[in-house]
Amino acid sequence: MSDDLHELLFFLDDHLNVAVQMPMGEFEAVHTGAATLSTLAGRQVRAAYVGVDEALVVRGVVLFLLTVDQEGRLPEPFTLPLRHLLRHAGEGADLGYGRIRLASRAQCPVPWHARHLWHIEDNSVLETIQACVTRNEAGLVARRPRRFDPESMPGPRIGAPVTDRGWEGVSTSAMQRELAALRDKLQAAQEEAQRLRAALRHEQDRNRRLQDRLLGAP
Numbered sequence: 001m002s003d004d005l006h007e008l009l010f011f012l013d014d015h016l017n018v019a020v021q022m023p024m025g026e027f028e029a030v031h032t033g034a035a036t037l038s039t040l041a042g043r044q045v046r047a048a049y050v051g052v053d054e055a056l057v058v059r060g061v062v063l064f065l066l067t068v069d070q071e072g073r074l075p076e077p078f079t080l081p082l083r084h085l086l087r088h089a090g091e092g093a094d095l096g097y098g099r100i101r102l103a104s105r106a107q108c109p110v111p112w113h114a115r116h117l118w119h120i121e122d123n124s125v126l127e128t129i130q131a132c133v134t135r136n137e138a139g140l141v142a143r144r145p146r147r148f149d150p151e152s153m154p155g156p157r158i159g160a161p162v163t164d165r166g167w168e169g170v171s172t173s174a175m176q177r178e179l180a181a182l183r184d185k186l187q188a189a190q191e192e193a194q195r196l197r198a199a200l201r202h203e204q205d206r207n208r209r210l211q212d213r214l215l216g217a218p
Contacts, residue, residue: 004054005051005052005053005059005060006023006051006052006053006054006140007023007024007049007050007051007052007083008021008022008023008024008049008050008052008133008138008140009021009022009023009024009026009027009047009048009049009050010047010048010050010129010132011037011040011045011046011047011066012045012046012047012048012125016046016124016125016128017128018128018129018132019039019040019045020037020039020040021132021137021138022138023138023140025198026197026198029198029201029202030073030074031074031077031078033073034198034202035198035201035202035205036071036072036073036201036202036205037068037072037073038071038072038205038208039072040068040072041068041069041070041071041072042068042069042070043067043068044065044066044067044068045065045066045067045068046063046065046118047063047064047065047066048061048062048063048064048125048129049061049062049064049082049085049086050062050129050133051086051101052133052140056133056134056136056140057097057130057133058095058097058100058126058129058130058133059100059101060086060089060092060100060101060102060103061086061089061092061100061101061102061103061126061129062082062085062086062089062102062103062104062117063102063103063104063105063117063118063119063120063125064080064082064116064117064118065116065117065118066078072205080113080116081110081113084109084110085103085108085109085110085113086101086103088103088109088110089101089102089103089107089109090102090103090107090109092126093123093126095123095126095127095130096130100126102126103117104117104118104119104120105117105118105119106119139193141183141186
């Protein structure tokens, strides 16, 4: 499996519906204590670590359990090697784009980590995750170009010269360089947005704790 994948975390409610989703960067902020999972406080949560390719297709899933304390924090350091488990996971379901990799309690590539994973009886959870990825609610940058469809291209204007350029006067290579630069800027903006969201959540939680202390003061 390629290492060049987007990494997403999905946290499920008691009915196995998606309650929270976030990029790996935001989960790492939770791990370091810079942010919390306040909506999941006081629960052991069924979670999924998901590898997504550039076409917004799920390529691998690790189903794991996560304990969240009453303050929405992780009560102990998170040491489960999610990336390693995904890289060495066994074959899973076909969600419409070929079989994915799947690590669960029933098929864990590292046996002593199996007790930290959970198992699904059918593919409905995986299909729900793929649907969320397809809607791109996490705002991932889909870099792979769409397949060329000649029927969608307008025909030449009557009397206009036919050239091998995408736009008259602009070379294909120049257009590609411009698109690459725009993609890089968009990726940088997305990463900055993730950092700011994590910082905002941390600040909101800090303010909430201060308010609770003030309300409880004599």
